[in-house]
Amino acid sequence: MDEFRFELALCSYLESETGAIVARQLGGAVAEPGARIVDVVVLQPGTAFEKRARLSPKAIPTRAIESDVGAGQAVPRRNVFEGTSRGRRIVETxxxxxYFQLERRDGKDWVRATARYPDDWYDRLTAIENKPDLGSPGDLDDQITHDVALGLFDEVVLATASYVTRAHLNRLPEPVGVWQFDPETGERTVVREPSRLPVDDPGIEPTDRHxxxxxxxxxxPGxxxxxxxxIAERAYGKxxxxxxxAYPACAxxxxxxxxxxYCGQFGHVVDPGTDCGTDCPSFTPGSRPTCDPTEVRADRSPWIADPPGAVRKQAGLDRFIPREGDPGDERLSKSN
Ligand code: SF4
Incomplete structure (x- = not known):
């Protein structure tokens, strides 16, 4: 069992069994962004989850959320992030x-948020490191040590298909939970529950090993x-x-x-990025499958693909003029 197949089977199981938002391959480092990529992140909805879900199906940039642009507070577009090119990209995203809406007034573009960004929309973030075979642990020790010392996630879990011995458990830091998961049957055994990590305390991030x-x-802590x-926003959007x-146009x-x-020829789930393409000896030109990941995700999770009341995508960001009765305006007046 390769890690990709194991990971997707676990994601599917968690989505259907926990009612949580599940995402893969998200950055889990602060001082050295990109130095740690977490296999699976599970986001447990909080009390205001629905308000967040009604805002947008996509990830909202953190800098936009933290900016001076508020729901009742239009800001001249050129003042947002001091008009830098990075700032312009954040506004566009x-x-x-x-989440942001552009208006044209007095010959100028203004930016405002379409609604107040909700607090407490997620309750808990869990990082899961997948090691289907504990006989080939790779960088497991470093990865787990990083996550526990930094304390960015509320919980850290090791998921494996291997039989977990007492010696394995003793080698892992105490707060790390352990699940044994069978990707074929979808059965999960909780070998050890994770303990909560101190996410509000300063963290120690390993940056270079000698x-x-x-x-x-x-x-x-900030x-x-x-x-x-x-992470929460990326998990929600991704x-x-x-x-x-990403699927190959293969028969x-x-x-x-x-x-x-899934590959009908080999009879199992495949990673299109590494298994498929013209390099595959069984590749046969054909059409892509018709599955709709957006529709299936919306059916099987609390994520909302097309929230009612969300502002329509604005075409032509440079020349937007608000329309009367725009649902975004309607929602704005309710939230004020
Ligand atoms: S490219 Fe190869 S692995 Fe991918 S679907 Fe086609 S036959 Fe299967």
Missing amino acids: AVEAG PLRTDVAVVA EKRRKRLT GWRPSLE HADATGDCRP
């Missing part, structure tokens, strides 16, 4: 997500809070399914009912 020492960075919001464009390509890429 927030508009694409439907034979006799490890360099670390101290990460302040930086962790910000990164947690980014989910775990590969996009359909053997198919999809399971929960929209995992």
